[in-house]
Amino acid sequence: MVKNLRIKNILLLLSATFIFNACSSKSEQEYNKPALYWYNKMMMQIGMGDLDEADDTYTSLESEHRNSPYIPTAMLILVNAHMQDEEYALANFYLDEYIKRFSLSKDIDYARYMKIKANFMGFKQQFRDQQLIDDTLAQILEFKNKYKNSPYMPLVDTMNARLFMAKASMDKEISELYQRRDKPMASEYYMQKSQDSWVNPEEINKVEVPFYRAIFE
Numbered sequence: 001m002v003k004n005l006r007i008k009n010i011l012l013l014l015s016a017t018f019i020f021n022a023c024s025s026k027s028e029q030e031y032n033k034p035a036l037y038w039y040n041k042m043m044m045q046i047g048m049g050d051l052d053e054a055d056d057t058y059t060s061l062e063s064e065h066r067n068s069p070y071i072p073t074a075m076l077i078l079v080n081a082h083m084q085d086e087e088y089a090l091a092n093f094y095l096d097e098y099i100k101r102f103s104l105s106k107d108i109d110y111a112r113y114m115k116i117k118a119n120f121m122g123f124k125q126q127f128r129d130q131q132l133i134d135d136t137l138a139q140i141l142e143f144k145n146k147y148k149n150s151p152y153m154p155l156v157d158t159m160n161a162r163l164f165m166a167k168a169s170m171d172k173e174i175s176e177l178y179q180r181r182d183k184p185m186a187s188e189y190y191m192q193k194s195q196d197s198w199v200n201p202e203e204i205n206k207v208e209v210p211f212y213r214a215i216f217e
Helices: 003-029 037-045 051-064 070-084 088-101 109-119 130-146 151-182 184-197 211-216
Strands: none
Touching: 003 184, 037 070, 037 130, 051 211, 070 088, 070 109, 088 109, 109 151, 130 151, 151 184
């Protein structure tokens, strides 16, 4: 019995050592590769749904080939992959980096549109994400001023209208709350804010599901 237990322990130890050495050997070989190698590997990992590994591979690409023409394309592909998985914070991370590094790119309006969309799709709780709404509306205003001829303008306009509807609905709810608490001045103030966002807040249905996502699904 004791002998069998010792044999099992030795086998487990040898197996663990083999796996560790194999992983270490694999890791040690993964450096000083051409940019196309890293790019293709990242695409394969994205295709398999392994975004954590794809992020790591992108880091290798960016570290070894910082000025590679594959970098901007890889970043936008990762943005779309993370948004597909509803990982909007990670999508925003890549978008912020892209906008900072490639502000003169011909695709900069697409990157800024995607940042607006990432915020918009990440908007989950109508009455808690007030700052996110305001920040996104400010980004939309900047987009509309800078990229008047962008092919993404109709989508940006749609998100703009829906965010104003959300803002109006939120202020209307606050107004009704103050009205129930017999605070007419506060109620009137927030009703005016609601009407500033949407002329007739009464025509806005109360949100029961994330209606704002429907245009992208």
